[in-house]
Amino acid sequence: MASPFVLIALISLADALTPPYVELGPLLMAAPAVTAAFAGFRLTALVSVLAVGARLAVASLQHTVGVSSRDGEIAALAAGAIVVVVFTAVRDRHRRVLSQVRSVSEAAQKVLLRPLPDRIGPLTVASVYLAAEAEAQIGGDLYAAARTHTSTRLLIGDVRGKGLAAVGDAAMLLGSFYGFAHRQETLPALAAHLDGSVRWDPHTGEDNGEERFVTAVLLDFPDHGRCVHVVNCGHPPPLMLRRGTVVQLNRSPSAPPLGLGEFNGGQYALDKFAFEEGDLLLLYTDGVVEARDESGAFYLLTERLAAWGDCTPDDVLQCLRGDLLAHVGGRLADDAAAIAVMYAPPPRHPSAAQGAQPG
Incomplete structure (x- = not known):
């Protein structure tokens, strides 16, 4: 559970300590991707918001907000995070449907x-x-x-x-x-x-x-x-x-x-x-x-x-x-x-x- 937050902290710290031309921000995409592997929609959405927020904070600290390349990088990170969150929501819905099907199947077996x-x-x-x-x-x-x-x-x-x-x-x-x-x-x-x-x-x-x-x-x-x-x-x-x-x-x-x-x-x-x-x-x-x-x-x-x-x-x-x-x-x-x-x-x-x- 802690691994996505540790990833965000380590990547953001490394990004803040390196020169602005070294772009480590895209690595933050790993945090919501890792979260989606074991957690549900809500936690994945929270990690995604934190990852984008951390990238904005580092860009503000380095005074690169408004630079087209850096803004495009942040937009790409946000778009990727949204895709992961939507995928997780759809997957969770399918899991709920499958769980209901299993319950009905087990009940039918017990009766039939x-x-x-x-x-x-x-x-x-x-x-x-x-x-x-x-x-x-x-x-x-x-x-x-x-x-x-x-x-x-x-x-x-x-x-x-x-x-x-x-x-x-x-x-x-x-x-x-x-x-x-x-x-x-x-x-x-x-x-x-x-x-x-x-x-x-x-x-x-x-x-x-x-x-x-x-x-x-x-x-x-x-x-x-x-x-x-x-x-x-x-x-x-x-x-x-x-x-x-x-x-x-x-x-x-x-x-x-x-x-x-x-x-x-x-x-x-x-x-x-x-x-x-x-x-x-x-x-x-x-x-x-x-x-x-x-x-x-x-x-x-x-x-x-x-x-x-x-x-x-x-x-x-x-x-x-x-x-x-x-x-x-x-x-x-x-x-x-x-x-x-x-x-x-x-x-x-x-x-x-x-x-x-x-x-």
Whole structure:
């Protein structure tokens, strides 16, 4: 904070002690320029006024006021200071607008794409969202969870396209999921309902007239089934980590993405997989597996996941986040989202266990 004032004092002193034909006054322009680098409009304006005032004082002391060359020098200093002050004012305004945009984006994320609870029924869950745009917190990737009377249902998806239109489509699909997923209909019925929501929404794809769709995976975890039901709608298949081995859950051919259900007549295949205690299931969007490093190599998620076999869901996503950003050099080309799920039933109370013993 003191550096601009020190500059003005030192330059003015040196200018006053040198002969009038040695023009050091233009160096005073450094003071408002330095101030603009770290301060706002008001302090930059104050330093600019002090710099011009100091130059006038030195010119008065040297009796050079009225000399055309010296007056031109002072006018140039004043004009440069005005430019710096105007630039600082415009920059501060843009910063305020950007701060407001960030606040709105953060609020929208909290409402639209809330982090999943750490525990849902008998499941331990963790979630992460990485936006490709540095100033955006949300995009076209989405995830959600809902409870029924007997199970937990998860959704992860990726809206085709980018920008506000993709965010709007994601909000529409999430609202439809939350409104229907808690019912007792089958998972294929839920997929058909979501497909209709995307297909018949009048706002879908209205930004450019192109058809818009959503790749998605729907999962249902029965509370007492030790299994998981999966319906895949054109999305990268979930990965199951079991005792250090990673397998893809893609037994049946993938159905078309949501919004393109007319191509399969609204029929969705339901797959059932064992999901035992200690197994870890990873759901992700294509922003993870399509991430490239500087050489163009894709991120090898399956190999990375196999090395995290003893980690909790939260630890797995922390490792995934750091490893993925390191792979791409800190900047993703596409949004990325992931959910890690592990079956972890609550421990039985000792008294309950004793009461269950015969005799």
